[in-house]
Structure formats: C-alpha cells, structure tokens
Amino acid sequence: MDENDARENGRRLRYWRLRRNLNRKQFAALMDRSVSWVDMVETGRRNLVRLPTIERAAEILGIHPDVLTNRVVATRTEQSVDGQEVLAVRAALGRYPVLPQADGPPVDLRKVHRQAEYLEQAWVSAHFTSVAQRLPALLRDAQEVDRNAVGADQLAARRALITAYRLASSLLLKFDANEVAWLAADRAMHSALATDDAWSLARAARSAARAMTSSGQQTEAVDCLLETTDRVRPELPGHEETLLSLYGMLYLAASMTAAEQENAALAREMHDEATVVAERMQPGFCAHQTYFGPANVQIHRVAALRRLHESGRAIEFAATINPAAVARLSPERRANFLLDLTDAHTRTGDFRKATQLLEQAERIAPQEVRGRPLGRGLLEALLRNSTGESARLVNQMASRAGVTP
Incomplete structure (x- = not known):
C-alpha cells in the first residue's frame, strides 16, 4: 500500500468514525488501541493494512470492510443512508x-x-x-x-x-x-x-398525509390535508407572509395523494387550488424551506401526471415550465423533478433522453440517485434498455451507485 492509499484509507476511517459520532478516545477504546494510533492511521502516517484490524474497525463502524479500502465501494456507501x-x-x-x-x-x-x-x-x-x-x-x-x-x-x-x-x-x-x-x-x-398553532398543524399534517399515503390510506390522507386547510384558512388574513406557503403546500400534498389514488379529477382540482395560492405569494413571504411558489406548483403537476401514468402529458407539461424558475428551487426539488421526467421518458421508450435527465439529477443531488430506491430503480431500468453512448453513461452512473444489471 502506497502513501496515497494510506491517506485515503485513513480519511475513510475518520469519515465513518465521525459519521457514527465517535470521538478518537471512544473509537480507540473500542479498538483496544491508543488515541495516538487512531491519529496516525487517520492522517495516513500508519497504514491500515492488516485484515483483522480492518475487519474489527468495520465491525465497530457498522460497515463492510471494503468501505475502508475500496475507492468505488467507499464513494457509493458514503452517499447513502444506511441501516x-x-x-x-x-x-x-x-x-x-x-x-x-x-x-x-x-x-x-x-x-x-x-x-x-x-x-x-x-x-x-x-x-x-x-x-x-x-x-x-x-x-x-x-x-x-x-x-x-x-x-x-x-x-x-x-x-x-x-x-x-x-x-x-x-x-x-x-x-x-x-x-x-x-x-x-x-x-x-x-x-x-x-x-393551538396553525403553523404546527400545517407542517405536521403534510407528514401524516405522506405516511398515510405510503400505507395505502389515500382517502384518509386527503381528508386530513383538507381539514387542515379549513383550520389554517381563517388565520391567513394578517398572517399571509408566514402561513401562505404552508397553506399552499397542503393543496400540493393533496394533489399528489389524489394522483397516487389515481383520482385525476381531484388531483387537478387540488393543483388548481395550489396555483391560486401561489399567485398570492409575494417577495419576502416565508417559504419555510418549502420553496412554495409557481415553479414548485408546476413541477408537482409533472409528478402528479407521472403517478397518474400519463407520461406523455407529464413530458409535454414539463416543456412549458420556465427552466430559470426551476433553477431557483432547492437541489432536492430540482433532482426530484428530473427523476420524475427520467421515469416519464423511460416509460415512453426515450431511453437516451432519460439517461441525460438522470445524469443531470446525479450532478445536482448525487444522494437522490445513488442512495434512494427510486433513483436506483431507474438505473436498473436504463441498464436493461440503453444502447450506445447512453449505455456507457448509464453504466458509469450504475457503477457509482453500486447497481448491477
């Protein structure tokens, strides 16, 4: 093992020690080593080469030994939430x-x-x-x-x-x-x-609705969201700058839930309600990390159409959205928009475009593509269907994510 390998392995050890919230003294005690030994390994002054030592360190950190010694495995694992x-x-x-x-x-x-x-x-x-x-x-x-x-x-x-x-x-x-x-x-x-706080209820209701939707309780989820809009609405006058974005996000969540239920009419109605609210947003209003506004409402419409299995319409609608407005959204929102479009193009058989979109999503938010089940599933689908240059790009992304055909 050369000096560069020693430094890299030491960096990985330090990364995982910190990620597991262990200080040097705690980790040294678990390894039955000195603090100075940990310091020398992490700075690359001592090689982490003996297999029993590597395996013991990996066991303490809850990772596979290859995560400490293999560059590809290390990169992939660092960008995923683990068990x-x-x-x-x-x-x-x-x-x-x-x-x-x-x-x-x-x-x-x-x-x-x-x-x-x-x-x-x-x-x-x-x-x-x-x-x-x-x-x-x-x-x-x-x-x-x-x-x-x-x-x-x-x-x-x-x-x-x-x-x-x-x-x-x-x-x-x-x-x-x-x-x-x-x-x-x-x-x-x-x-x-x-x-008795509308802010708290609006925030919590969205989480409850998403959880209910994940367990197949879409009707109950929509009821929860709309009951919450009824609770928040009377408090909007005089408090729009703090509550309006949360109020609008309730309608967006209802639109997505209706789409999961394959209720196209309700999904459209909820989207229209959110659009009306977005038009009331003014500069300086609190978005509470929701990025609520016209662009976010529009990309949620694409997501809803995808869930309604209307991939062609999702692609057509996405083409009407101002790219500059999307660029002002958060990386998480932009990446999810690209994942929705990747799925839509995959389902319509345009694997070349799907690959380009997934590559954009990976650049913006690597963890969305490499660590999230949705991103990994799209990689698997493109691995099966891409050819030529697209296949080469997909294979590179799959390698970074640890996805195999």
Whole structure:
C-alpha cells in the first residue's frame, strides 16, 4: 500500500468514525488501541493494512470492510443512508422522555433551533446522510426542551419538536422505511394537535398525509390535508407572509395523494387550488424551506401526471415550465423533478433522453440517485434498455451507485 492509499484509507476511517459520532478516545477504546494510533492511521502516517484490524474497525463502524479500502465501494456507501442510521432514528423515536436527563446541563432551546434549521437546510440541499447522522441527537434534544419548556418558550419548543419529527418521517419515507416513518409522522401530528398553532398543524399534517399515503390510506390522507386547510384558512388574513406557503403546500400534498389514488379529477382540482395560492405569494413571504411558489406548483403537476401514468402529458407539461424558475428551487426539488421526467421518458421508450435527465439529477443531488430506491430503480431500468453512448453513461452512473444489471 502506497502513501496515497494510506491517506485515503485513513480519511475513510475518520469519515465513518465521525459519521457514527465517535470521538478518537471512544473509537480507540473500542479498538483496544491508543488515541495516538487512531491519529496516525487517520492522517495516513500508519497504514491500515492488516485484515483483522480492518475487519474489527468495520465491525465497530457498522460497515463492510471494503468501505475502508475500496475507492468505488467507499464513494457509493458514503452517499447513502444506511441501516444503522435508520436503526438509530428508530431508537430515538422509541424514547419517551418521562423523566429528566440524569446528567449533563439542560438542553438549550436556541441550540436545538439552530440544529433544526441546519438539518432542514441539509435536507433541501439533498445531503441526506448529514440529516441521518445528526437526527437522533436532534430528536432527543427536541423532546427534552419540549418537556421542560415553560411560558413563552413552550410554542418555540413544540415547533422544534415537530420539525424534528417531520425530518425523521421524510427521511424514512424517502428510503422506504415506511413503518417507522408513520410513527414519526404520528408523533408530529399529536404534538401539533396538543397546541393551538396553525403553523404546527400545517407542517405536521403534510407528514401524516405522506405516511398515510405510503400505507395505502389515500382517502384518509386527503381528508386530513383538507381539514387542515379549513383550520389554517381563517388565520391567513394578517398572517399571509408566514402561513401562505404552508397553506399552499397542503393543496400540493393533496394533489399528489389524489394522483397516487389515481383520482385525476381531484388531483387537478387540488393543483388548481395550489396555483391560486401561489399567485398570492409575494417577495419576502416565508417559504419555510418549502420553496412554495409557481415553479414548485408546476413541477408537482409533472409528478402528479407521472403517478397518474400519463407520461406523455407529464413530458409535454414539463416543456412549458420556465427552466430559470426551476433553477431557483432547492437541489432536492430540482433532482426530484428530473427523476420524475427520467421515469416519464423511460416509460415512453426515450431511453437516451432519460439517461441525460438522470445524469443531470446525479450532478445536482448525487444522494437522490445513488442512495434512494427510486433513483436506483431507474438505473436498473436504463441498464436493461440503453444502447450506445447512453449505455456507457448509464453504466458509469450504475457503477457509482453500486447497481448491477
């Protein structure tokens, strides 16, 4: 192993140690080594070459040994949320903070809010591994501040807790851990119902509806969303700058749910309602990381048409959307738009265009394509059907994602 390999293997070891939230001293103790040994390995001054040592490190970190020594495997795995992280989120959701923390200083509400804002930004930037790594701690801290908050801090603490539950539900749904996602969404909804706050209810209802949709309860999901619009609507006068985007997103969620139900008329009606709301959005209104506005409404229409199995119409509608407006959306939203179009072109047999779109999505948000089941499924479909230059590009993307024909 040369010096470059030693540095790379050391970098990978440090990456996974930090991703598992272990400091050098903790990891050294688990390895039965010194802290200086860990430091030398991570900086490339000592080679990580002996197989038993590599296997022991991988076991502690919950990864395959190749993740530490193989460049292709390492790159692929670093950009995916793994099973250990899902289990950590599940464990955090299984905690009921009835008693105060046994030791340590009280959890600071401002710190919890900063962390929640950071993870929301990581989410819209499609940095899902960052969310998965830090989410269990946010869930624990948010539960703690919500339990202890008094007076004016109570609403802020409850909103932070709902944000943490929503992130958990969204992450788990994206990576097909639907049962646990339902638990997180249900926690968000119950927390919102316990406080008279339209902001909280609008945020939680979307998570609950997505979780219900994933379990086949589309009718109940639409009912939940529309009941929430009835609850939020009376508070819009005088509060449009803070509530309008959340109100509009409820209609978009209802449109998507109706499409999943193959109810084209209701999906169109809900899309039209969202369009009307989007036209009321003004510069300076709070979007709450939703990126709600005309462009987001339009790309949701493409997503709905795809779910209605109207791929041709989805492609035609997408051609009417201003590319500059789409470019101003978050990486997560733009990548999902491209994944919807990739699927539509795949279903219409235009595999060359589908490959180009998937390559664009990978550039914008690698973790959407390489780690998410939807992206990997599209790669598998294109591997079976592409030829020529398109096949070469698909094979390169598949190799980066670890997808085989």
